[in-house]
Amino acid sequence: MIAITNLSYFLGDRALYDGASLHIKPKQKIGLIGLNGTGKSTLLRMINGEFQPDGGNISKAGDCTIGFLNQDLLSYQSDDSILSVAMQAFERQNQLQIQIDKILHDMEHNYTDALVDKLAKVQDEFDALDGYTIQSKAEAILEGLGFSTDDLHRPLRLFSGGWRMRVMLAKLLLQKPSLLMLDEPTNHLDLPSIQWVEKYVQSYEGAVIVVSHDRQFLDNTIDTTVEVSGGKLNYYAGNYSYYLEEKEERNEIQRGAYENQQAKIRQTERFIERFKAKATKSRQVQSRVKALDKMEVVDQVVDENAKVHFRFQFTTQPGRHVFQLEDASKAYGDKVILDSTNISMERGDKIALIGANGRGKSTVLRVVAGTEPIEGKRRLGHNVSFTFYAQHQLESLNVQHNLIEELKYANPNKTETELRTVLGCFLFSGDDVFKKIKVLSGGEKSRVALAKVLLSQANFLLLDEPTNHLDMQSVNILIQALQQYEGSYIVVSHDRYFVENIANKIWYIEDHKIKEYPGTYEEYEIWVEERGLQSAVSEKAVVSSAPPQVKSNPQPAASSNAQKSNGKPVSNEDAQKLKKVQKQIEELEASIENLEIKKTETETKLADPKIYNDNAALAELNFSYSDIKKKLEQSTETWENLMLEVDELAGK
Known part of the structure; x- marks a missing residue:
């Protein structure tokens, strides 16, 4: 078809x-x-x-037609409805429809046999097509592709670039x-749309x-x-x-x-060096010199699978409970995102929040971050510090900084050698580290922003579409980094x-509530499929029962009482101890929270100049402040010891 x-x-x-060559055959999927x-x-x-090649040839069969979906189509706008834009694919049918409408209009004023015959011919062709x-x-x-029935008659210009791209894809498919x-x-595309396109392409x-990093x-x-290559x-x-x-076998x-070949070259060079002076x-x-000159050199294999050898650490250990929502509701006018939802996550949870676009995944991340107001309660756990990554945050990079300066801003305690190591993990080496942010591509900026997130020493990460604009090698690096990360995270x-x-739990939004599946994405898909749902993430069907506990050995959450993190079972005695210690930790965290509130209130009172006019009240307040600080230090030390005991009992 194409050579x-x-x-x-x-x-x-x-x-x-x-000198590249390729033959594309009919029905081939490349x-x-x-x-x-x-x-x-x-x-x-x-x-x-x-584009025209500088050399060689691209030949196509005479009847070959090409449809090309590319990122330039994001900028296409029109006042026509998206249904009309998609139907532009049927050029001949549209021409015939215009003719039929015109003939019918003419027949209202001039009904003749000639018009009837013409209408019949045009309608026959229209029907045949x-x-x-x-x-x-x-x-x-x-x-x-994810549009609702009401969307079909809305003008294309009202949709964002991503949704306009879907319309252009629909037009091509038609x-x-x-x-x-x-x-x-x-x-x-969101997951349901990706799965729909998969089936269509199949x-x-x-x-x-297809060019894709998925x-x-x-x-x-x-x-x-x-x-x-x-x-x-x-x-x-x-x-x-x-x-x-196959690539590994070829390598x-x-x-x-x-x-x-290198061994043969070394051997030949030694022979030449040894005997070149002997007549x-x-x-x-001379024979060996000519053989070396004529030798077709075998290239050394370049390992494109970069490995991450940097341990991303944080200095503050969080409490058992990382985050909690209680009776949380969120709506934008008539559009309800969450309705009286309750969800919590614990230390060590690696959560993927999945689902169709428009369900509110990014809104949930902002709710967790505290930047989106809600009705209900949002609680961050003790000693939890978080950082948020989203595509729009690439704009917050200082374009005048070079890469080293930008990472130094994220973590001033790191040495240049340590920062170079991190940048090396994200495919920046040599003089690349001195490039200005302003000259980087979108994918390179994404890698810098992700490196900053992982250097922030936060023990809780919120990541919104972190793989956008990353190639497969960069996605692989991010996977390795998150697998090594010892904190908790939520990823959309x-x-x-x-x-x-990267996930040991799945969150999905259904009936305006965040629901949890306690296993990997593969296990979640199987669970959904077994219940006859048409799409693993469409959330259109109502699930009548809660997800069962996973049977196929999912990654355990940090708080599991049934087995240790090294995979060995916990004895009954240790399980009882672990339960007791965890209860103590919960009580202690509540006490620490109250002490911190009292400490802040007392500091506010001490900052009031009026208190210094009353020596007795000042002395009492100072005594109270010292007592609170002492209790807080003791409680924090006890909490740290209990956390170590939990780690020991859990087999860490």
Whole structure:
């Protein structure tokens, strides 16, 4: 269908492609992968005819049609309804509909046999093109992508860029081109919509090329993986998981070939060095010199799977209870987000908050952070300190700082060597650390902001879509960092691979309440599927019973009394002790909270100049203040000892 032969394309002196070749077959589903900046989007634009190659050829079959979804479509606006915009895909049918309407209008004033015959011909063609079903098809696809029935007749310009992108995707899907090219299609989709697009692509009758950093989306939609690396297009006959296995096998073969060749080169060079001055050996020496010159050098394998070797620590240990909502309600006018919801999280909980867009996930994060007012009670636990990451916070980076200066601002106690280590974990090395923030790409800024979050020494993280704009390598680094992180966090994400690897509990919003599933995302999906729900995260069906306890060995929460964190069972005696100590901790935390309130009240009284006119009252207040401080210190020390005892009993 499309043949790419000896393709070359240069950006200045840098070759994005140099002698690259690829054949795209009908009905083939290709995942185009590679690090950011390797030229994936550029290749799609060359196939689409927007860019011209510097060398080689891209040939297409005469009947090949191309549909291209790219990020430029975010800026498209129109006063037409989204249904009308989507139905622009049916160009011929729309022309015929206009003709039918005109003929019917003319027949009202001039009814003739000629007009009747013309109408019959136009209607026959319209019917042959399924013209009478195009509106229902458009409605089905738009609703599959998350639009409500009421949304269909709203003007496109009223929707945000992400929702406009969905409309353009719907239009492309309705056109059914021979080759459908999707550049990061999941960036602006929620989980239900991603799963809907997956099923659509799986059954799509034409060929598809997908550029995506969503591993699970690729695994579920493609049958071929093409890696852009070193200016070439490397072909793998399988999905992304197959690619990973096959790539490792190829790398092993290449490592062996590289090491053998290097050994041969060293041996040859030693021979040349030893005998170059001997006339009797000149022929052999010259022969080996020529052999080295002609040798096709095997490249050393570059390990693209960066490992995080930095331990992200925090200085203050939180209490058992990290966060709690009691009878919390939140609404924007008539739109109810939460209604009398109760939820709590404990130390060590790694929570993924999932669900469809518009359910209020980001609102819940702001409620937890205390920046969104609610009806009801919001409580942070003892010694809990949190930090919040969201995409809009990239704007808070100081564009005049270099990377070292920006991280130093987040944690002044770290040395430059330690900061370089952190930046190295996030793929910034060498002189990169002295780049100004203002010259960084969106993905690079995201990595800097995430590094700042993990350096903040907060023991509770709130992360809103942290994988947006990150390539697969960067997502892998973030996964490793969060797996090593010893605190608690709540993450909002639509990346299922990411969620599966970082969460031990799932929160979802249903019936305006936050509900909890006590297991991993994979187990949650199985639980939902078993109950006959059509979508793992659509929350459209009513679940009549609470989630059962997980049977397949989920990651335990920190407060588990049944088994130790090292996997060994807790004895009955230790379990009783643990229960007793945890009760003491709860009582002590309440006492500490009261003492801190009294301490603050007493400090306020001592700050009042009038108290210094009454020596007796001042003396009594000073005595009371000293007593409160002493009790607070003793209580805090006891609390710390009890926390150590809990860790010991839990087998940490």
